Amino acid sequence: MNVAILSPLDLSIAAALILILAGLSFNLKLGLESQILIASIRMTIQLLLIGLVLHYLFSSGSVWLIILVSQVMLLAAGREVRARLKRKLRGFFGYHVGVSAMFVSSFSVALLALLVILRQDPWYEPRYAIPFLGMLLGNTMTGVALAADRLTSLFYEQREVIEQRLMLGETRSEAVSDIRRDCMRTGMIPLINSMAATGLVSLPGMMTGQILGGTPPIEAVKYQILIMFLIGAGSGFGVICAIYMIEKHLFDDRHRLVLDKLLPAG
């Protein structure tokens, strides 16, 4: 089965729906029309550009180019994690924690999948490497950012509780144990819920894409199961990594809470 080739006219019909939505927003005085239009234009340009990049990448097959692209993706994801925090971490550490957590959640897991599970020749086959890394980064970032955001917010809001627990002789780890558990759960639960709903409530994009592309449904499902396992595990590992890193960073070596390492809420 061949993919139905989309013509510019086909895409224009779908774009017309967005124009109707923008018109409705104007009529209902929602004030979202310019945001809807700008976001749509941005999305179109970004995807066309990444289409060109992927086209070039797939045809060149250079390992160095793939490493470069994957590093750019990783750094961008790390930056995005930092940007989603209401109370951001001061200085370089904010990026460091984002990139490290995304490395654990996505980069290392994608590498494992490429080397041990998919075993393509060459192992960095860009048709697999880039989409896998992209899906892992995109899906685990939300959990990591949610958990990290809750941690920095709770450290600030519950600073008196943390300090009074320290005053009673608890270690820094004991004093924030409840907060730590809460934040790890916050980061992991959306993924667990999404695993539970997949196939019943939602049909994931990758699987749908593969089916549209002509892959037999059972093969597409197997890929989807693989990616869900990788995202689930990677997300959990990334959340745990981010929480421990931030927790350690916000205390000094005498187990004193150092909240001036956080920027004011913004």
Added chain:
Amino acid sequence: MSSSSPDSPCLLVQSLRFADSGPYSFSLGPGSCTGINGVSGVGKTRLLRALADIDQSTGRVVLNGKDREHYTPPQWRRLVALVPAESRWWHPTVAEHLPVDHDQQQAVELLQGCGFEPDILGWDVSRLSTGEKQRLSLVRALIRTPQILLLDEAGSGLDRDNGELLEGLVSNFLGGKGAAAIWVSHDPEQLERVATLTMTMFKDRLCF
């Protein structure tokens, strides 16, 4: 800047500085209760926080002949216990705020000394009044048998009877265990009742 120098001080503080305050030097002898007053904002609470090693400070703080740096932070804070003006409670019941291996008999004595029946341990903390929380925060510190008790406005919001119970509990504790206390208060009458010595705090010194 200086104060008593008993023969064998249990706490020795030399040139303590924190934020923009200090240097402060003083010592506390066993069984003593040093009252500290001073205008609002002068740094009384921060002095207690620096002594408990909750805030960063420089200078030398020695407990029983051993420098603070030789204790782990949890060890230090169990020995130099700060009871803050407003207590926070994080577990559902009162009992969960006491150490798992606490001495039951001692807990009963401390609770009764503060005017409570022992069944308050099973209470949900949301039932506690501000005054009850204040007295119980002293109990949860004393049951850990500190050597130095740092009291920040302890008993300031209590009625006369409960205030006296709290003061009695502290003086019994100091007498029985050879511990020492610093009691920060704005109430000169309270300091007159509880303190063996009272000092006034300024940005750069402590005066009699």
